Amino acid sequence: MVVSMLCNSMIMFLACITPEWPVRKPPKPKSPAKGKKPKLSKADKEKLKKEEAERKSKEEEEARLKSEQEEKERLEREHLENEERARIEAKEKERHAAEVTELSSILQGNATALQNLQEERRANAKWDRYVLCNGSPDPTVPSEINTYINLWKEDKDRNDIDCVLKESKLTLSLIEEVVQHMKSLAGDQLPDTTEKYLKETIADLEALLIQKMDQASLLLLKVRLY
Structure with missing residues (x-):
């Protein structure tokens, strides 16, 4: 009995101190080197x-x-x-x-x-x-309007303010008549001479009117001063 126990103890002791031998594994097959392709045949x-x-x-x-x-x-x-x-x-x-x-x-x-x-x-x-x-001249007829202008310009007896104012109304109406006559002809092709004559007629009548008004004003001033 004692001997048997000693044998078992010895076996266990040996088992503890004996190193475990590594198990050998079979070698792995070699793989081809990375990056290298298998060589192709001529047909490939x-x-x-x-x-x-x-x-x-x-x-x-x-x-x-x-x-x-x-x-x-x-x-x-x-x-x-x-x-x-x-x-x-x-x-x-x-x-x-x-x-x-x-x-x-x-x-x-x-x-x-x-x-x-x-x-x-x-x-x-x-x-x-x-x-x-009323015997007034036609301002569109050169002979009539020229006669009217010359007669009033040379009239020295009717330069008082009353006569001038009365005659001025006729002169202004003649100017307006010429203006309206020019407007009525605005769409027509007026000859240069006709247009020039009408404009000169207006200018002559206006100049005569100013001249007569100046003469009447001067005469009125002299009468009141003396």
Whole structure:
């Protein structure tokens, strides 16, 4: 019994102090070196070369077809834009022609109305001159207005203020008559001589009126001083 226990103790002791031997594992197969490709055969190289050429040819064909399609779309778009532009221009020309025709009609109507108005004014002026019958000169007739101006300018007996004021009313009415006569002829192509004569007539009548008023004022001043 004792011997058996001693044997067991010895076995356990030896088991504790004896090192554990490592278990040997089978060697791993060697893998090829990283970055290195397996060497291709001549047939494989030819096959890859052919595949690359086919891929490149396919890409070029796709690019060509895409370019042709884009060009076709561009031409179609440009064609549509040109058609739209032409349609707009034609419509604009049509509208402009209609506006020009309408404006021309309005201008023609205005010109006709203005001409009728001027003729009516001239007819009324002639009628007013006819029914006036007061012996006053016609300022549109050079001989009559020149005679009137010269006679009043040379008249030394009627320079008092009453006579001058009375005569001034006639002079002012003659000036107004000339002005209205020029307005009635505004739309006509007046000869330069006619327009010049009418303007000179107004200037001569105004100058005569000022001269007579100055003479009347001076005479009135002398009478009151003496």
